[in-house]
Amino acid sequence: MARPEPSSVSLLQHKLNLRWTLPLLAALCALPWVAAALGDSFYVTLATRILVFALAATSLNLILGFGGMVSFGHAAFVGVGAYTVGILMQHGITSAWLAWPLAMAVSALLALLIGAISLRTQGVYFIMITLAFAQMLYYLAVSLKAYGGDDGLSLPGRSALGGGVELTDTTLYYVTLALLVATVVFITRLLNARFGQALQAIRENEVRMAALGYAVLRYKLVAFALAGALAGLAGALLANQGGFVSPSLMQWSQSGMLMVMVILGGVGHVLGGLVGAAAFLLMEEFLGHMTEHWQLGLGALLLLVVLVAPQGLMSLLKRRAP
Amino acid sequence: MSTVPLLQVNDLVKRFGALAATDHASLHVQPGQIHALIGPNGAGKTTLIQQISGALQPDSGHIVFDGHDVTTQPIHRRVHRGLSRSYQITNVFLRLSVLDNLALALQAVDGSSLRFWRAAHAEVQRMDRAAAVARRVGLGQRLDALAGALSHAEQRQLEVGLALASGPKLLLLDEPLAGMGPDESQRMVELLHSLRADTTLLLVEHDMDAVFQLADAISVLVFGKVIASGAPAAIREDAEVRRAYLGDDAVPSPQSA
Amino acid sequence: MNGLQLGLMLFLLAAGLTLVFGIMDMVNLAHGSLYMVGAYLIATVSAAADSFWVGLGVGVLATAVLGMLLEVTVLRRLYSRDHVTQVLGTFAILLMCNEGVRMVWGSQPISLNPPAALAGPVELLPGFYYPAFRLLIIGVGLATALVLYLLVTRTRMGMQVRAGASNRDMALAMGTNVQRLFTAVFGLGAALCALAGGMLGPLLAVQVGMGESILILAFVVIVIGGIGSIRGALVGALLVGLVDSGGRTLLPMLFEALFSPQVAADAAPAVASILIYVLMATVLAFKPRGLFPAHG
Numbered sequence: 001m002a003r004p005e006p007s008s009v010s011l012l013q014h015k016l017n018l019r020w021t022l023p024l025l026a027a028l029c030a031l032p033w034v035a036a037a038l039g040d041s042f043y044v045t046l047a048t049r050i051l052v053f054a055l056a057a058t059s060l061n062l063i064l065g066f067g068g069m070v071s072f073g074h075a076a077f078v079g080v081g082a083y084t085v086g087i088l089m090q091h092g093i094t095s096a097w098l099a100w101p102l103a104m105a106v107s108a109l110l111a112l113l114i115g116a117i118s119l120r121t122q123g124v125y126f127i128m129i130t131l132a133f134a135q136m137l138y139y140l141a142v143s144l145k146a147y148g149g150d151d152g153l154s155l156p157g158r159s160a161l162g163g164g165v166e167l168t169d170t171t172l173y174y175v176t177l178a179l180l181v182a183t184v185v186f187i188t189r190l191l192n193a194r195f196g197q198a199l200q201a202i203r204e205n206e207v208r209m210a211a212l213g214y215a216v217l218r219y220k221l222v223a224f225a226l227a228g229a230l231a232g233l234a235g236a237l238l239a240n241q242g243g244f245v246s247p248s249l250m251q252w253s254q255s256g257m258l259m260v261m262v263i264l265g266g267v268g269h270v271l272g273g274l275v276g277a278a279a280f281l282l283m284e285e286f287l288g289h290m291t292e293h294w295q296l297g298l299g300a301l302l303l304l305v306v307l308v309a310p311q312g313l314m315s316l317l318k319r320r321a322p
Numbered sequence: 323m324s325t326v327p328l329l330q331v332n333d334l335v336k337r338f339g340a341l342a343a344t345d346h347a348s349l350h351v352q353p354g355q356i357h358a359l360i361g362p363n364g365a366g367k368t369t370l371i372q373q374i375s376g377a378l379q380p381d382s383g384h385i386v387f388d389g390h391d392v393t394t395q396p397i398h399r400r401v402h403r404g405l406s407r408s409y410q411i412t413n414v415f416l417r418l419s420v421l422d423n424l425a426l427a428l429q430a431v432d433g434s435s436l437r438f439w440r441a442a443h444a445e446v447q448r449m450d451r452a453a454a455v456a457r458r459v460g461l462g463q464r465l466d467a468l469a470g471a472l473s474h475a476e477q478r479q480l481e482v483g484l485a486l487a488s489g490p491k492l493l494l495l496d497e498p499l500a501g502m503g504p505d506e507s508q509r510m511v512e513l514l515h516s517l518r519a520d521t522t523l524l525l526v527e528h529d530m531d532a533v534f535q536l537a538d539a540i541s542v543l544v545f546g547k548v549i550a551s552g553a554p555a556a557i558r559e560d561a562e563v564r565r566a567y568l569g570d571d572a573v574p575s576p577q578s579a
Numbered sequence: 580m581n582g583l584q585l586g587l588m589l590f591l592l593a594a595g596l597t598l599v600f601g602i603m604d605m606v607n608l609a610h611g612s613l614y615m616v617g618a619y620l621i622a623t624v625s626a627a628a629d630s631f632w633v634g635l636g637v638g639v640l641a642t643a644v645l646g647m648l649l650e651v652t653v654l655r656r657l658y659s660r661d662h663v664t665q666v667l668g669t670f671a672i673l674l675m676c677n678e679g680v681r682m683v684w685g686s687q688p689i690s691l692n693p694p695a696a697l698a699g700p701v702e703l704l705p706g707f708y709y710p711a712f713r714l715l716i717i718g719v720g721l722a723t724a725l726v727l728y729l730l731v732t733r734t735r736m737g738m739q740v741r742a743g744a745s746n747r748d749m750a751l752a753m754g755t756n757v758q759r760l761f762t763a764v765f766g767l768g769a770a771l772c773a774l775a776g777g778m779l780g781p782l783l784a785v786q787v788g789m790g791e792s793i794l795i796l797a798f799v800v801i802v803i804g805g806i807g808s809i810r811g812a813l814v815g816a817l818l819v820g821l822v823d824s825g826g827r828t829l830l831p832m833l834f835e836a837l838f839s840p841q842v843a844a845d846a847a848p849a850v851a852s853i854l855i856y857v858l859m860a861t862v863l864a865f866k867p868r869g870l871f872p873a874h875g
Contacts, residue, residue, distance in 0.1 A: 011417045013443065070663055117860070121867060124606060124662065128802045129863060132856035135795070143849030194429060194437040201415060201426050208413050211375070213401030213430040213488055222436065252795065256608075256670055263667045293682055299674035306668040307656060 012200045014191045014270050016184070021271070028177055032170045044169050045241070050281045051176045051274075052237045055183055057261040058273030059230035062187060064259070065268035066196065067223045068203030072127045072255050073114070073134025077107040077228040079250035081235025083141060086153045086245040096159035096167070096236075103236040104229040110137075111228025115221045131252055141247035152246025159240055167240060176237050180274070183230060188270050199223050264305060326389070328353040328492055328522050329374070329405075334383035336369055336546075343369040344380065345546035351492065351539075356514070356523045358533045361543035362567050367526045368410060370543065371496050374524075375407040376400045388491060402431060404491035408481045410500055410526070416470035420461050420480060423469055424452035427487035452487070459483040459513060475506035482513065486521070493517065495525040499532055511535055534558070542567060584713055586820025587720025591775035592793060593800040593812040594727060595768020601807020601873050602740065603658050603761055608669040609649075610772065610797065611790025612676035617642040617773025618780045618789065619680055622691035631694035639773040646769025650762050658761075673790070681787050691780035716778045723774070724813055731809055740764060741873075796823075799855055803862045807873030814870060822858050826851040 028047075035043040056078050063069040081103035088099045118129045147153050158167035165171065190196045198219050202209045210216050239245050248254070257280070265276020283301070287294030327350040336344035343366040351357045361367055372378040374385055376397035385393045392400050415423050428448050429435060443449070456462050459479045464472065469480055478498060485493055498514065499507045511532050517523060527533050533540065534554055541551040544566045550557055557563055596610050620641050625634025653672065657665045692698075693712040700708035731737035739760055776785075783789065800819050804811025830851045834843035862870065 010419065010422055010443075012422065064663070070666075072666075121863060124600070124806065125802060125863060125867065127606075127662070127666075128798055129860060131795070132799070132859055136853045136856050139849045139852040143846055145845050149845075189441075190438045192441045192443070193439055194435040194442045196438075197426065197442045198429065198435045201418075204415050204417060205413065208409075208415065208484070209426075209430075210397045211377075211401070211407055211409075211413075212427050212484065213398045213406075214435065215396075215398045219435065253791065256666075259663075260667060260670060263663060267663065293678050295674045296678035296682070299671040299678065302671035302674070303653065303668060306660075306664055306671065 011204075012191070012197050014188050016188050016270065025181065029174075032173055041169055044173050046281070046285060048169070048173045048176050048241050050278050051173070051180050052234055052241055053258075053261065053277040053281060054274040055176070055180050055237065056231055056234035056273075057258055057265065057277045058180075058183060058187065059227045059234065060258050061262045061265075061267065061269075061273045062230070063220075063223050063227045064262055065266075065272060066191060066203065067199050067220060068206075069119070069220060069224065070127050070259075071118075071130040071224075071227075072252065072259070073130035073132075073137075074227070074231060074258050075252070075254035076134035076137040076250045077111055077231035078235040078238065078254075078258075079141065079245070079247070080107045080110055080137065081232030082239040082245040082249055083144075083147070083153075083235075084232070085159065085236045085239040086155055087147055089155055089157075089159070090147065090153065094157070094160045096161050099159055100233060100236045104232045107232025107235065108225045108229035111231075112221065112225045115224035115228075119217055119220050119224065131255070134250060134252060134255055138247050138250040138252075141250055148246065150247060152244055152248070155239060155243045155245070158243070159236070172237075172240055176241075179233065179237070183233075184270060184274070191270070195219065195222070260302060264302065325352055327351055328388060329524065330384075330386040331370075331374065332384045332386070334370070334373060334385065335381045336366075336373060336378065337381055342546050344373065344383075346383070347543065347546060347548050349541050349548055349551065351522060351524050353491075353522050354518070355538045356518055356525070356536050357539045357541065358537035359524065359526045359541050359543055360528070360530075360533055360567065365543045366546040367543055368496060369546075371407065371494055371526060375405065375494055398430075401488055401490075404489075405494070406485040406488050406490035406492070407494040408485040408496060408498060410496040412474075412477045412481055414469045414477060414480050414484060417468065419466050419468055420456055420472070420483075421449065421452050421465040423480060424455045424483055424487050425449060427484045428452055428455070431488040455483050455487045459486065460509065475502055475510070478502065478506075478510065479513070482510075482517075486517070490521055492522045492524060495523060497526055497528065499527060499529045507532060582821035582824035583817070584716045584720070584820070585824055586817040587717060587724070588775045588779055589793070589796055589800050589820055590720060590813050590816035591723060591771045591778075592797040593804065593816050594723075594809055595765075595771045596797050597801040597804065597806055597808060597812045598740065598764050599768055600801065602764060605654070605658055606662050606665045606669065607654070608666060608794065609672040609676060610669075610768070611794030612673050613642055613646055613769045613772040613790075614776045614793060615680060615785075615787070615790040616645065616676060616776075617769070618691065618776030618785045619684060619689070621773065621777040622689050622780060622785050623684075625691065631692065634691075635774075635777045638777060639770050642773035642776075643766045643770040646772075647762050647766040649769075650765040654765070655758070655761065676790075677787050686787060688784040688786035691777070691785050693781040712781060719774065719778055723771070727809055736760070736763065796855070799859050802869055803859050805866075805869030805872040808869070808871040811869055811871035811873075818858065819855050823851070823855050826854040830854075 031047055032044050035041060060071070060074045063071055084103040084106045085099045088102065093099060114130070114133045118126055118133065121129055142150050158172065161167060167175070191200065198209070198214055202214070202216055202219060206216055235249070238249070261276035261280045262273060263276070264279055265274065266272035283298055284294065287297050329349070329351040331347060331349040334344050334347045335342065347370060349359070359367055359370070369378065373380045376392070376395060380393065383393070384391055387400065387405055388403060390403060392403065392405070415426065418426070425448055428451055429442065432448060453462070453465055456465055459482050461476060461479055461483065464476060469477065472480065478500070482495065482498055485495070495514070499510050502510060507529060514523065514525070514536055537554050539552060540554050540557045541548050542557060542563050549566060550560045550563045592610070592614060596607065599605055599607050599610070617638055621634045621638030624637045625631050628634060649672070653668070657668050697711040697715055699711060701711045701714060703709050731740060796819060800815040801812055803818060804813070804815025827848070831843050831847040834847045
């Protein structure tokens with residue numbers, strides 16, 4: 001009997017389609033030069049912001065899209081990462097090599113704690129409990145008067161890379177791009193590995209996975225912590241990009257915004273976070289120029305996406321046979 | 323002959339409010355047997371299965387499997403001990419192929435799934451074994467078919483396959499023949515009969531013909547209590563069982579099978 | 580504003596929310612927007628007609644109609660979708676409502692004045708005065724609770740609502756005209772939101788975004804109370820109102836006594852804000868489906 005080939009249209013398998021991801025990457029690499037040629041560095045700043053949110057959205061996509069965990073408190077982990085960098089800098093620790101991994105670690109640890117409690121609940125209760133924890137962290141940040149409280153904290157500068165390399169706008173852009181690429185590659189491999197297969201299968205049918213002998217809670221928790229860590233990294237980058245950390249980063253409306261990006265871009269598609277973040281922030285930027293009431297247009301567009309393309313923009317881009 | 327039973331359910335009690343769904347039920351399954359659990363609707367058969375598999379915690383009583391007290395152990399522990407379950411209402415991964423379904427089942431008991439880099443589908447040995455399990459349950463020609471596209475009978479076969487994949491010592495089958503016509507039922511009966519060599523079976527069933535064809539031992543559950551347990555012939559003759567469940571007319575005699 | 584008033588007003592919001600969630604199984608982030616639109620309409624009509632009561636009546640009715648229109652046109656398409664999609668869809672409506680209100684009324688908060696007759700204090704007991712309007716709030720809240728109780732337990736529609744909350748498929752099988760029931764429930768929920776908006780408007784600010792902060796509280800209430808249960812909404816709302824107000828009053832005093840005034844000033848507000856979430860987490864730890872879950 002012939003060796004069975006794994007089904008090439010398996011729902012759980014993911015591929016980075018090099019035919020258009022490589023050109024995209026090339027374009028993104030070239031962006032700062034193009035911007036410099038046009039004499040407008042603004043695009044680099046905007047692009048950096050998009051890439052940072054793409055990282056945050058991708059981390060949420062891991063648990064939301066691939067894991068089926070609708071967490072409404074994800075922005076809190078981004079905020080925690082940002083605050084870690086900010087607080088360390090306040091105390092004179094500016095090295096990115098120290099602060100950024102620490103930001104990831106703190107976020108991961110918090111995610112582990114919050115997940116250990118929240119993941120025992122299901123459905124809307126899970127949504128509410130993650131929201132509740134995020135609110136708690138928000139109010140905690142507000143109460144930190146030593147670090148700006150409600151007004152937030154201005155960072156004296158950017159993280160130090162060492163070796164004479166400074167985090168200029170352009171350098172930050174490339175660093176962010178590199179980290180995003182690394183994350184996307186890592187997540188793609190993770191999804192195709194045993195862990196990712198199990199995680200996605202849990203999303204498909206959690207009861208059966210338990211009956212098959214998987215310790216379901218364990219896998220969800222690991223995914224949750226991983227997503228938290230990546231969100232923390234996004235937070236560290238955001239703190240550098242904006243030069244400012246404030247509790248508003250952690251508000252539930254920010255979590256909602258991240259969810260919108262993920263859903264807009266395509267729940268469960270590897271590049272969904274990037275597509276969603278880009279779509280959202282570009283709309284915010286350009287519609288915002290046209291009218292101050294751009295949110296009306298955004299709302300209308302979101303509603304349209306919901307009614308027409310239930311799996312997000314990505315599904316419009318690649319029609320996949322289920 | 324006194325062999326240690328593979329499964330001992332001792333005095334199990336489970337209440338939902340005022341209702342005792344399981345009312346001091348006791349049951350022994352010998353290794354190598356096909357043991358059938360029968361009883362009228364509402365007797366509490368599925369509730370009992372759920373407690374044995376670990377989906378539900380009993381209020382009191384003990385479940386001893388393969389010499390270990392598993393009463394409070396979570397489902398996944400029991401699966402690793404060799405206790406596996408299939409569902410009455412088909413509960414497979416509808417959006418995945420038959421092969422992928424079974425590969426997942428195998429992955430559960432084949433080392434840790436906390437692996438983050440190597441592609442799971444490249445594990446050729448596991449894929450081969452998944453295909454072997456598929457052939458075992460009669461789905462060898464349907465490896466690439468999506469579970470959602472299978473016929474009802476084929477889905478029931480996959481149900482059994484998923485539970486079988488982990489190589490269990492005891493297979494709990496909740497109404498494997500549910501919803502099947504006569505031909506399909508007969509095929510399933512043959513499949514279950516062939517599993518006798520590999521594993522012990524405890525099956526819940528309503529189809530009396532199948533039960534009396536297959537079973538080495540039968541336990542009768544009525545109102546959460548096991549009122550009789552023993553060889554099929556003895557059960558068939560048992561007065562209390564006839565009164566409570568089989569009814570004097572409805573007993574399939576050996577000649578009419 | 581004390582716990583009882585907050586609790587009763589939260590109940591008005593939570594009742595509609597829990598019914599929509601319980602019966603239509605829909606997460607509705609736009610619920611707070613109905614509260615906001617209601618408040619704005621009441622404020623505008625009251626000012627134009629120079630009468631709080633006219634404004635209240637017209638505003639509540641108009642919001643109910645608006646709610647039903649929204650349900651018929653857009654929201655009913657979301658019932659069959661998963662919660663994530665519903666979150667996105669209703670979030671979109673929330674954005675549009677916020678922006679729409681901003682376009683019509685501008686970004687500045689507008690004022691909603693209580694009726695002149697109730698602007699002053701009332702002597703409840705010799706020497707004990709209480710603001711009349713706050714008495715009205717309590718009265719309206721209790722009266723609504725009673726009316727809803729009668730509606731749900733004594734009327735045919737109420738029975739259908741309860742049936743729908745605990746078992747939708749069965750309710751369908753029994754011949755409930757589901758579409759009309761859903762629209763009616765939604766309209767009722769919208770009316771309750773507007774009523775709450777009219778009651779709270781004079782106390783809090785009528786401004787864009789007022790819906791969001793209270794929406795979270797309403798969700799916490801229905802999770803604590805049990806989704807689909809009006810009784811749960813009442814109990815949950817009162818609990819949340821008491822814990823929140825009580826915390827804000829007592830904690831600063833407690834902290835000042837235990838620690839220093841500095842700590843009291845910094846930490847007490849934060850801890851007070853967190854209290855209701857701790858309450859929710861505690862309730863869920865013991866009763867994972869809330870205090871009175873409607874679903875069996």
